[in-house]
Structure formats: structure tokens, C-alpha cells
Amino acid sequence: MRLLHTSDWHLGRSFHRESLLSAQGAFVDHLIETVRAERVDVVVVSGDVYDRALPSVDAVELCNQALRRLVAEGVRTVLISGNHDSARRLGFGADLIDASGVHLRTDPARVGEPVMIDDPAGGGQVAFYGIPYLEPELVRGPWELPERTHTAAIGHAMSLIRADAASRGTRSVVLAHAFVTGGQASDSERDISVGGVAHVPVSAFDGADYAALGHLHGRQRMTETVRYSGSPIAYSFSELGQVKGSWLVDLGPDGFAGAEFVEAPVPRRLGRLSGRLEDLLTAGEHADHEDRWLQVVLTDPVRPKGAMERLRSRFPHTLTLSFEPEGGVREQVTRARTAGRPEIEVALDFVREVRGEAADAEETLLLQQAVEACRTKETMA
DSSP, rough: OEEEOOOOOOTOOTTTTTEOHHHHHHHHHHHHHHHHTTSSEEEEEOOOOOBBSSHHHHHHHHHHHHHHHHHTTTTTEEEEEEEEEEEHHHHTHHHHGGGEEEEOOOGGGTTSEEEEETTSSOOEEEEEEEEOOHHHHHHHHHHSSSSSSHHHHHHHHHHHHHHHHHHOOEEEEEEEEETTTTTTTTTTTTOOOOSSEEEOOOGGTTSSSSSEESSSSOOOEEEEEEEEEOOOOOOSGGTOOOOOOOEEEEEETTEEEEEEEOOOOOOOEEEEEEEEHHHHHOOOOGGGTTSSEEEEEEESSSSOOOHHHHHHHHHHEEEEEEEOOTTTTOOOHHHHHTTSHHHHHHHHHHHHHSSOOOOOOOHHHHHHHHHHHHHHHHHHH
């Protein structure tokens, strides 16, 4: 049996306000092409199908298209909910949808009930168990857990899975959305430490022939049979060096038989630049960054006026801009210098302090209007 392990689609997510829907659509095209070319039998999606609990209409439509196309290819698809998904909404109609070959597993109470799929190569069936994202506080009572941690929650879920798998005597694949100890995080995952200790030991998944993990956005091999596929697209500049894609996993008669990584298309490369504004605008060595999504740090000793607009004249896809002046940050305005002074004077001093020159007439007028608006709001409150 051949599996394609993917996760963290985050359909509907943007990248610093840049829509990624077309890039996510390109990934779906790639997914279908891979299923066809590699003769995949089962696609597993290990959580965070959507980026938020109430996804946009366009994101829902893209998910619908992806699942419809997978069904048309004749493959089975198993999905679980992640911490970004609404388990109830994603799992709506799961029992009815099962008949189509799409299996939504979002209810913690059903973690011990597998999706049984025939191995087309022979050797009987394979049991697919879905562990959706488990919020420790929500499952602690029903499961009578001894502590409010992710380890306790995943541990109990796996005990139910092991018991069921042992009674069937079949090979097993576990989907889970969790943070395994030793995994490398990036800036784009939502913290799941609220509600209990976040990390889960890799040993929690002992007994499964393969554990398809989701949550961390970089591909990672925790053990030979416990892996993260990572997100199919970069969702933060901290993922600049990551290769995105899915794991193509083979199961033999005795269990795990190997895996290789299938790279996904890159919608637009990421990049970082640092230096003085004029140098960045004129240096030929930065030509290969002109079509990238960029994170830029300016080191000019005086903050340049219109820096973002000027950068985008050469690098139109600059998304973030910060300032780290050469020689260290200028001395900040202290409380002693602001106490008792009119707000507009403090604001104008701030502009002069960070930029090295005074605000012009138009900027001064805007600051005055802002100060008046704040004062009016305080009065009304």
C-alpha cells in the first residue's frame, strides 16, 4: 500500500496580507498529479486543513475541489482536525461522507475506531486511526486523565488504538496533530501550550507501523516511522530554508517499507535583505531577490523617508520592513523629557529622534489630527 502523508494546508491563510489561495490551488494540482503519477492508494491529511475555525467561502470551495478530485482519482482520503480547525464544523456529515471514500476524523471519542482500507497489493487490510488535535482540558474529564497535559491525552488515545489494533491483528497507521518533543518549530505555528504542557514524547506512538504527524511546518523525521510532512507552503520567513512537500510512504506485508519526500511547487521564493537603502536599491548582487517575497532590515543611521515605497520600486514583493540603525538604536525619549509636555510636541520629538530630521508640514498636520482624535475618544469614553 502506498500513502501520501501531508498536513497543515491552512487553506485561506495569507502571508503578510498577501493572499495564498492561488498558491494553495497550485498545491492541490500538484497533489492530484502526485497521486496519479505515484499510484497512491491513500492520502492522509494530519490536521489544520483550514487556517481558522470559520474559514472563508473561497477556502471551503478549494477544500471541496481537492476532495472531489481525490475521489475522482479513486484514492481514499483520511483527514483529522488540527488546532486551527473547528472540529465540529470540519467533521460535519462525517458518517455520510465516509461512503465517498473521504474519512473525516474529528471526534476524540472515536479515536479507537479505525478506517479499514484494503491493501490493493494483498496482505489484508490496514487500520487508519485518526487522533484529532486534543485540548487536554476538554478530554481530561471524559477520559479521567490523571493530569492536564498533551502527553496524558495522546497517551490515552494511543492506548485505545493499541488495544483495538491488537484485537484486529492488522497493520496500523496513526494520524495525529501534536508537538513531539525534539521537533523544530517555526514562527507560523499557533502555540498549543495553553491548557497543559505542549510536548509529547515520540515514544507515545510506539506500536504504530507509521505515524503521520501534523502541526510543525517543517518536514521532520522523528524516527523512521514517525514523521512530520510539514506545510505545503511557507507561512513565515522563519521557513525560508525549508523544502516543502509530502512524504510518499510504502507499507509492506510486515509494516513500514520506506519513504521518500516529494517536493511541492514553490509559489514565490522567500528572501531576506539587510543594509542601507541606497545600497539595496543599486547593488547588482541583489537582482535575484527582485521577484521574491522579502523581509528587509534597513541599517541607515537616519531612517529614510518613504522607505517602503522606494524599496518596492525595485523589490515589488517586499512584505516586512524594520530598522536597525548602524551603531545601535538611538537614545529613546525618556519620561523626564515627556512629562507635562503637550502630546503633539512629544510626537514631533519622536519623529525627529528616530529619523534625524523634523516632520514636514503635511506630517505635522496628520500628527495633530491623530492627537485630537485620541483626545476626543478619551473624552467620549
